[in-house]
Every structure is written in C-alpha cells, then in structure tokens.
Amino acid sequence: MSADASIDVRVGVPEMCDTVKLSVSPTERIENVKKAALDESLGRRVDPVEYVVKFRGAAVTDEAITLQKLGVPNGGTFVVIQARRRPVRS
Secondary structure (H helix, E strand, O other): OOOOOOOOEEEEEHHHHHEEEEEEEEHHHHHHHHHHHHHHHOOOOOOHHEEEEEOOOEEOOOOEEHHHHHHOHHHHHHHHEOOOOOOOOO
16 A cells, blocks of 8 residues: 555544544544544534544554554544543432
C-alpha cells in the first residue's frame, strides 16, 4: 500500500451510541481522527481534550502519532470516550 492510499477506520462514540466510518490517510494523526469522529457523531463542536481515544483496548497516550506508526490496519476500530465519567444522579 502506498503512503497516499486511504484506509477505512471505524470510530465508536458510545456517548451517542454511534459508530462513525472514516476514510483517512495512514499518515493522519490520531487527534485529527478523534476530532472528525466527534464532530460527525455529536453534530456539535466539543473540546477534544475532554475525550480519550482507545485502540485495541488501551488508551492512546500520544495522539500526535499517525495511524501508520500506531499500526492501525485497514478496517481498524477506535473508541472515543469521555475522559472523566459523569456522576449518576437518581
């Protein structure tokens, strides 16, 4: 696969019970994928810093890393969740 070829990724956003499908370059940074998924899923702008990206069950601590360096395959799946859990009120 050339560096210019797009790969398809899925990003689950449990807050909205939604999965966003994106076609992105392997050289795209994780932070940009997170922002695009949040914008599309939530339909409004939010502060991406308030959300964490998980890949293969682990939090991605360096969101400046590219999909290629992280080893994301075509069809890879991410989950974007709120960094802090909200208290449940009864």
